Amino acid sequence: MTIGLALLALGLLVGLVVLIAKIRVKKVSVAQEHVKLQLAIDNLAQQLHDAHLSFRRGQAALDSLAIGVVTTDARGSVCLTNDIGQTYLEGRRADALVEKALSEALSIANNGIEATKTVSLTGPPSKVIEVKAIPISEPELEIGAVALIEDQTATSRIDRVRRDFIANLTHELRTPIAAIGLLAETLRGEEEQVVLDSLTQKIVNETDRVDQIIDDLLELSRVELDGSPRREPVDVRLLLSSVEDQHRFKANSKNIQIEKTDTEAGLKLMGDTGQLNRALSNLVDNSIKYSDENSIIHLEAVRGKTHIDLVVKDQGIGIPKADLDRIFERFYRVDKARSRATGGTGLGLSIVRHVAANHGGEILLQSREGEGSKFTIRLPEDLEE
Numbered sequence: 001m002t003i004g005l006a007l008l009a010l011g012l013l014v015g016l017v018v019l020i021a022k023i024r025v026k027k028v029s030v031a032q033e034h035v036k037l038q039l040a041i042d043n044l045a046q047q048l049h050d051a052h053l054s055f056r057r058g059q060a061a062l063d064s065l066a067i068g069v070v071t072t073d074a075r076g077s078v079c080l081t082n083d084i085g086q087t088y089l090e091g092r093r094a095d096a097l098v099e100k101a102l103s104e105a106l107s108i109a110n111n112g113i114e115a116t117k118t119v120s121l122t123g124p125p126s127k128v129i130e131v132k133a134i135p136i137s138e139p140e141l142e143i144g145a146v147a148l149i150e151d152q153t154a155t156s157r158i159d160r161v162r163r164d165f166i167a168n169l170t171h172e173l174r175t176p177i178a179a180i181g182l183l184a185e186t187l188r189g190e191e192e193q194v195v196l197d198s199l200t201q202k203i204v205n206e207t208d209r210v211d212q213i214i215d216d217l218l219e220l221s222r223v224e225l226d227g228s229p230r231r232e233p234v235d236v237r238l239l240l241s242s243v244e245d246q247h248r249f250k251a252n253s254k255n256i257q258i259e260k261t262d263t264e265a266g267l268k269l270m271g272d273t274g275q276l277n278r279a280l281s282n283l284v285d286n287s288i289k290y291s292d293e294n295s296i297i298h299l300e301a302v303r304g305k306t307h308i309d310l311v312v313k314d315q316g317i318g319i320p321k322a323d324l325d326r327i328f329e330r331f332y333r334v335d336k337a338r339s340r341a342t343g344g345t346g347l348g349l350s351i352v353r354h355v356a357a358n359h360g361g362e363i364l365l366q367s368r369e370g371e372g373s374k375f376t377i378r379l380p381e382d383l384e385e
Contacts, residue, residue, distance in 0.1 A: 068149030070102065071136070076110050079144070088129075088149050097121065101131045102147055109133035109145035118152070128156040165330050172213055172331060172346070176206040216347040220330070223275060223354045230272045236301045236308065237263040239273065243280045244299060247288060254293045258284070261300035269308050269381055271359045276377075279355035280310055282348035283375045287314035291372075303381070307361070310377040319367040328353040328363065352377065 059082070062069050068085035072078050081089060091099030101117040108115035112135045121127040133147040183203045190196055244260050251258050280299075287297045291314050298313040319327055323334045331346035349363075352375075356363045359379050367373035 067151075068147075070106065070147045070149070071144060072106055072110060072146075073144040074110070076107065076144075085147075085149060098129050098131065098149065101129075102133075102149060105131045105133035106145050106147050109135045109147070111135075112137070126153070128152045161329055164332070169217075169331065173210065176209045179206045213347075216351070219278065220347055220351050220354065223278075223351055223358065231270050232273060233268045234271050234273050234276060236267040236269060236310075237265065239276060239280065240299055240301060240310075242277060243284055246281055247284045250285075251288050251297065254288065254291070256288055256291055256293065256295055256297060258297045258299055261298065263301045264303060267301060267303060267308065269379055271379065272355075275355045275358065276310075279352045279377060280312065282352050283312040283377075286348060287312055287316060287373070290314070291316035304378075306381060307378050308381050310379070311374065313372065313374040315372040318369040318371050318373055319365075320369050324365060324367065327365065 062080075062082035065082060065084070068088050069080075069082045070078060070085040070089060071080040078089065088095055088098045088102055098119050098121075101119050105115040105117050114135065115131075115133045117131045119129045119131070121129065128151070130150050130152045131147060132150075133145055135145050136143045180203055183199050183206070187196065187199050190199065240260055240263060244258050247258065284297065284299065291297065295315040297315075298311070300311050300313075302309040302311060319334055323332075326332050327334070328349045330350045333346050353363050356377050356379070361377060361379035364376040364378055365373065366376075
């Protein structure tokens, strides 16, 4: 009996030891699985972090673009956009027209057809916005579409100026050349000396006009190509006096008085004397051309905190508000007939603008039709040599 109990106890002990061993093995296995699971979770978290970081980089890159970007899925739902694209999607005020064009272009692109739409906004300010939508696809799989929204205002303006320049240059040269040809034909067979003298003088006048156009074109090209002009100390008082002297005779012929305000002694700026003289001369010449007799032209220099203003103010015919934005373009004229009668080429103000830009400054204009104009060449006072 005792032996049987001992054997039973021994059997139970052995079974308990085996059970404990199995439990320990299972614990080790569970611990290993737990470690594996944790590693898998950590790996997935890192992948999610990397994916999020990659998305943020992509979004930041899209937001840095100067154009709007909008992408849609195959159902036409917007799935990605940048800041500019989001602005047009919201379609506030005038942008509502762009939003409509964007929606239409994306709808076409989602059907697998590239679409381009141009929206002209009258403003102010006026704008030209181009929307281009392109299908996104892989072989046998339609993914969606992407739209690019770009402000083409500057490009459109440059194209218009270029077209106008070519058209105006052609017209400006053709007119006097045609007149010369006609006058030369009239000279044939003419025997009366008075008529011959008159026709000859008209030919000379038309030739001078062509010469003036060519001279102004060459001057404009030189000013544009010079970029940064020669740097030398320019005595502002002497500059204004020189410009006044150059135009005194022409002003007196119309009984126009040029009033030059006393300029601070020793006032100087760094720049190209020749270019600055030409710019001021163009402004004074224009004021004389477009002012009535017995009027006054004010010529002065005003010192600011960091700049010097060279000012020409007249009591002339003024400039209509609609023409103010284009008045500095090549060959642009408010009144073409009067400009030809006064001998203008339409290049003078363009030269003024480029001279101001070359000196790190700007040209400002205040004008009211029928009351006169005030042109200000604003230049930085302390330019490094």
